[in-house]
Amino acid sequence: MAMMLSLDAVAALVDHLRNDGRKVIGPVLRNATISLDEIDGVDDLPAGWTEHQDGGSYRLERLDRPELFGHATPALPWKSWLYPPRTMLMRANRDNGSVTIEKPTPGAEPFAFFGIRSCDVHALDILDRVFLDPADPTYTARREKLFVVAATCARPGGTCFCVSMGTGPAPSIGYDIALTELWAGDRHEFLARAATDRGRALLGRLEGRAPTEADLAAADHLVGNATQNMGRQLDPTHPTAAAERYEHPQWEAVARRCLACANCTMVCPTCFCSTTEDTTDLSGAVSERWRRWDSCFALDFSFLAGAPVRSSTKSRYRQWLLHKLVTWHDQFGTSGCVGCGRCITWCPVGIDLTAEMTALALDPGGPS
Amino acid sequence: MNSGAGSRPKLAVWKFASCDGCQLTLLDCEDELLEVAGRVEIAHFLEASSARLAGPYDLSLVEGSITTAHDVDRIQEVRAESKSLVTIGACSTAGGIQALRNFSDLDELLSVVYATPSFLSTLDTSTPISDHVPVDFELRGCPIDKRQLLEVIGAFLAGRKPNVPDHCVCVECKARGNPCVLVAHGTPCLGPVTHAGCGALCPAFNRGCYGCFGPMESPNVESLICALTEMGMPPEDVDRVFHTFNAWSEPFRHAGRREERP
Ligand code: SF4
Ligand code: SF4
Ligand code: SF4
Ligand code: SF4
Numbered sequence: 001m002a003m004m005l006s007l008d009a010v011a012a013l014v015d016h017l018r019n020d021g022r023k024v025i026g027p028v029l030r031n032a033t034i035s036l037d038e039i040d041g042v043d044d045l046p047a048g049w050t051e052h053q054d055g056g057s058y059r060l061e062r063l064d065r066p067e068l069f070g071h072a073t074p075a076l077p078w079k080s081w082l083y084p085p086r087t088m089l090m091r092a093n094r095d096n097g098s099v100t101i102e103k104p105t106p107g108a109e110p111f112a113f114f115g116i117r118s119c120d121v122h123a124l125d126i127l128d129r130v131f132l133d134p135a136d137p138t139y140t141a142r143r144e145k146l147f148v149v150a151a152t153c154a155r156p157g158g159t160c161f162c163v164s165m166g167t168g169p170a171p172s173i174g175y176d177i178a179l180t181e182l183w184a185g186d187r188h189e190f191l192a193r194a195a196t197d198r199g200r201a202l203l204g205r206l207e208g209r210a211p212t213e214a215d216l217a218a219a220d221h222l223v224g225n226a227t228q229n230m231g232r233q234l235d236p237t238h239p240t241a242a243a244e245r246y247e248h249p250q251w252e253a254v255a256r257r258c259l260a261c262a263n264c265t266m267v268c269p270t271c272f273c274s275t276t277e278d279t280t281d282l283s284g285a286v287s288e289r290w291r292r293w294d295s296c297f298a299l300d301f302s303f304l305a306g307a308p309v310r311s312s313t314k315s316r317y318r319q320w321l322l323h324k325l326v327t328w329h330d331q332f333g334t335s336g337c338v339g340c341g342r343c344i345t346w347c348p349v350g351i352d353l354t355a356e357m358t359a360l361a362l363d364p365g366g367p368s
Numbered sequence: 369m370n371s372g373a374g375s376r377p378k379l380a381v382w383k384f385a386s387c388d389g390c391q392l393t394l395l396d397c398e399d400e401l402l403e404v405a406g407r408v409e410i411a412h413f414l415e416a417s418s419a420r421l422a423g424p425y426d427l428s429l430v431e432g433s434i435t436t437a438h439d440v441d442r443i444q445e446v447r448a449e450s451k452s453l454v455t456i457g458a459c460s461t462a463g464g465i466q467a468l469r470n471f472s473d474l475d476e477l478l479s480v481v482y483a484t485p486s487f488l489s490t491l492d493t494s495t496p497i498s499d500h501v502p503v504d505f506e507l508r509g510c511p512i513d514k515r516q517l518l519e520v521i522g523a524f525l526a527g528r529k530p531n532v533p534d535h536c537v538c539v540e541c542k543a544r545g546n547p548c549v550l551v552a553h554g555t556p557c558l559g560p561v562t563h564a565g566c567g568a569l570c571p572a573f574n575r576g577c578y579g580c581f582g583p584m585e586s587p588n589v590e591s592l593i594c595a596l597t598e599m600g601m602p603p604e605d606v607d608r609v610f611h612t613f614n615a616w617s618e619p620f621r622h623a624g625r626r627e628e629r630p
Contacts, residue, residue: 031574033547056595058552075547085543259588261560262535266542280526282403282518293543298535299585313586348538348550348560349595 001194003208004215010068010179010190011042012206013149017112022147025081026114027074032060035075039114046071053157053231053341056350066188069115069181072157073340077269078120079127081111082142089276089289106138110145115179118168119160119338121150123269125174129332130272147198150175154222158231159341161354165234167338169226177203180219191219232341232354235361239325239335242360246318250359255314257349262295264343264351265320270336273301296320321353377426377525379404380412382446384432384439385466385494389511390457391415391431397514404518407525423449427524433459433466433494440491440500447501452524455497456517458510458613462582465510467494467616494616505530510580510613513565534585536560537577541568549576556596558609561587582614589623 005013017024018040026039029046039045047066052059053073063070091102124143131139150171153160162168171178176199180191191211194200242248265271275294280287294301296319302309310316328336337353344352381391395416397404404410411421428450434440447453458464469477470493478485497503507520516532523530533539537559541548549555549571557576559568563584570577583589593606601609610623 031547031549031552033552035545035547056551058547075552076545080545085545256588257591257594259536259560259591260586261538263538263542263548263560266539277531278528279519279531280522280528282400282407282522282525284407284526293539295535295539298533298539300533300535313588346548346551348548348557349591 001200001203002211002216003192003194003203003206004211005179005190005192005206005208007042007068007188007190009206009208013177013192013202014039014041014114016202016205017114017147017149022110022112023108024112024114025078027069027071029060030075033058033075034060034071036078036080042068045115050155051157053159053345054350055159055344055352056347058345065183067154067181067183069151069153069179070155072153072155072160073117073120073342075267075342075346077267077342078113078116078124079269079272081113082124082139082146083127083131083136083272084138085293087138087291089291091289092287094285094287106141108142110147111142112147112149114149115151116148116175117151117153117162117340118171119162119165119340120269121148121171121174122162122165122167122338123340124148126270126332126334126336126338127272129334148175148177150178152178152180152219152223153226154181156226156229156231157341157345159344159352161230161232161234161339161341163227163230163233163339164236164354165335165337165339170223175199180222182215182218182222184218189215191215232339232344232352234337234339234354234357238357238361239322242357243322243326245360245365248360248363248365250356250363250365251314251318253359254317254351254356255312257351258297258313258317259349260297260313260316261348262297263346263348265295265297266293267342267346268324269338269340269342270324271295275300296323321356325353325357376407376409378411378421378424379408379521380423380425380428380446380450381410381415382412382428382430382432383414384430384443384460384497385435386432386457386459386464388415388431390459390509391429393456393512393514393517394429397518400518404521408521425450426452427521428453430455430460430497431457433463433496434491434500435466435494436490438489443497443500452504453497453501454505454507454520454524455503456507456512458508458580458582459494460497461506461508461617462614463494463496463616465613465615468611469494470616471611496616505532507532507565508563508581509565513567515567516565533564535564536584536587537562537564537566537568537571537581540564540566541571544568544572546571549574550595550599554599556599556601556609558592560584561589561592578612579610579620580613582617583620587619589619593623 050070153169299308324336520530550557555576558579559577563581610620
């Protein structure tokens, strides 16, 4: 089902989602970035803003028309709402010698992700493989209720490479409704496509018109343009080649630059590692177990039998890159990377996994 | 942890060369302070009360650095009277801001600052407590973070390891959802080389991290200095930014000394 929507109809779409009891998460301007937060309506979207993204650099830029989706990936990953940075797993209470265990109910109100890009929708599909079986209670409860309104990218960011990863720039899987923002002169409209029953039901509640051949052609043209404008690319044969070069000098070279700061793993939409912390209160009567995001760049992450197994930054960077691009396939039947470019943009020293891969794959790196 | 059947563990708070800010963090735990006082016997805490109970103490919190010959003796006494000794704050864990003297000629400093330097009796250096006695746990920060202090006290009461991770501020920054000020604003930030604990307070207010918690577990200052330099920070400023509250801790000590960098 496809329909042409005016800006007012898109506003009504957000209102319906909210009136149906959903918390709508979408792109917003925050501290000179386009990030993510709960939105109350389309007025909260960063209309007329885009950004320039490059290795270790991000700057907002003005557009000359009020595009809602003129930007690329937001600073935050969407995973934060399905797999929060901190989750309480249980609480134990001691009272008069007996202990009772409370398990928190994961039931948050249902979310809608509004304006999520194709790469990030693919990232949800990847997280599903991690968290749905065996079922993680928090993730599963939130994921099952999630409504997805995806948006087609018109202006890929300088670090985007979804085309290399086969994940974009047009939404292809995992959405209820996909929007493509179209301009014909001053006419500002959205081609809406529904892929699920509830998506069709929601579109059915909106005013709109049937798309013409010209509308569909304009949407195709926009996708074709975006496909030609990827900021980065990754040769699909490179990861396997790199995995063979375990002692390549490039690993040392990148380790000299890498801060082991974990920014890349925190912003990556598919990184899912966590640690658990047990806490006690001062009275000694209440004890809690929390899960919090962890990273393979932290020393404690590989702490086994009295010492970290991956003590050098070289071994930690190699673990991150080869897990993401190589061993993820063995583990989950897919790459762990969707080409969103966040790890490149948000690395404080601009380390670029596509450049690292090229260096590792093209130069045999001496005898190995 | 217990000092005897039925009695509460005894807590002592000690001050060496410091500004009292870290001790104040304990007083600042308004909501939890009564609970702390209920769980431990506050045996020695001059900032809060002039009453002093004799040792031994189950847990000693030590604030401040060693800067006089008298301090050198006194910390031995504190150690001898304490079952567990936890140092709190940049002064006690790294020598503090006053360790800037370690980089200069003391006599020259004294003659500039004091009218009658002969009245002073001080060591040439300001050094962390761990240079003088064994320390059971070091809690970083200038000042320390209240949540972390309560966590450490709670952990000692329960006989468990405190949840005080050694990774850098960036991890807390991202968990809090801050955009990176270094990447997005071009604001210099020491977060990638700085020990977590503050909850990424400064980046949450669009400021770069000043490094008050000292070096993280595997700080790569050379790489961060390259990035800061590329952002246009002149070498004098690089020196200065590493030479603050934790100037004497490695590798900040040499990061702020261009001429001595390997
Ligand atoms: S990687 Fe592709 S889908 Fe993702 S933001 Fe960039 S262009 Fe859009
Ligand atoms: S590895 Fe980098 S580009 Fe790939 S999905 Fe993660 S953040 Fe995006
Ligand atoms: S690759 Fe970049 S973001 Fe990732 S840990 Fe290293 S320095 Fe930090
Ligand atoms: S703002 Fe500072 S602490 Fe936060 S991620 Fe960036 S470099 Fe790290």
